[in-house]
Amino acid sequence: MVEQELAEQMAAIEQLMLRVAWLEQRCLARELDDLGLTVPQLLVLRSVQRRAKQPTMSTLADDTLQRCATMTGIVGRLVKLGLVARERDPHDRRRVLVQLTPDGRAVLENARSCREKRLRDTLAYLHTQDALELLRLLRLYLEAFRLRYEKVEGEPLSEAGTINVQE
Secondary structure (H helix, E strand, O other), rough: HHHHHHHHHHHHHHHHHHHHHHHHHHHHHHHHHHOOOOOOHHHHHHHHHHHOOOOOOHHHHHHHHHOHHHHHHHHHHHHHHOOOEEEEEEEEEEEEEEOOHEEEEEEEHHHHHHHHHHHHHHHHOOOOOHHHHHHHHHHHHHHHHHHHHHOOHHHHHHOOOOOOOOO
């Protein structure tokens, strides 16, 4: 009986996570549409922003799980929108470097505040303790996921850190 309950709970968790991801994705796509962006374009802008120095096209492709040819198209559209600038690496003319423009930074800030507002508005429906509990559980889940599925400095995925799900 415990095994059946666990299977039902896991199915419910899976369905809830998929539903939340779908709803967030839809809201994000609508917000980005209002800004004239797509999700891949936002991911590229965020990747450029996180880098200490100007990333190459291949670095951006790796960061966003895209092919280099796809990245060329995405960056080309961002250049036309005036959100990034491309330039040849002065030390290696084969490499193309990408940097944010002031307009790109402004669009990223606008996108961030839209996401923040959506989260704040959603969490307003929860009691403070429930919101804190949600945060605690999400952090716990993320840590368990990372222990199980992320590589550690080139080592294979670890079986260590297995979490035992009990009642």
